[in-house]
Amino acid sequence: MKTTINNSFEDFKKTLSNSIELQQEFQTDPIKALNNFEVKNPKETDSWIYRIIVLMLGLSIIAIIVGLILLAFWDRRNPDSQLITIFATISSGAIGALAGLLAPSPNK
Known part of the structure; x- marks a missing residue:
């Protein structure tokens, strides 16, 4: 499942701190967890x-x-x-x- 974040590091930190599942994924395999993020750029959307x-x-x-x-x-x-x-x-x-x-x- 892809997690959509805005194009900012602050949004990434907020999403990571609010989701226990994402924190566990980052502890087991950070690269795989990063691939599950989808960056939403306002210029494209x-x-x-x-x-x-x-x-x-x-x-x-x-x-x-x-x-x-x-x-x-x-x-x-x-x-x-x-x-x-x-x-x-x-x-x-x-x-x-x-x-x-x-x-x-x-x-x-």
């Missing part, structure tokens, strides 16, 4: 983390692009090139972060 991050990055990219378009229309005579450059840099960074999140992991 909680899909809302990625959904929220992708949504926020996507919204920021759209907002920046809309802002750049509005700046281009409102300020035709005297465009502030530094402001446009800053917005373009922020949006390209957000696009890179979004691409990095959506790219498949090499070990999967």
Whole structure:
């Protein structure tokens, strides 16, 4: 039977101290007892983390692009090139972060 713990040593210690069966298994064969633990990583189990991050990055990219378009229309005579450059840099960074999140992991 696999024992599921969070990805922390504190959770491992708490689970081990609360279970007499696990303590006995560790006394007889520690390696076998360690193989019965299953580590739960929130990045792998909680899909809302990625959904929220992708949504926020996507919204920021759209907002920046809309802002750049509005700046281009409102300020035709005297465009502030530094402001446009800053917005373009922020949006390209957000696009890179979004691409990095959506790219498949090499070990999967």
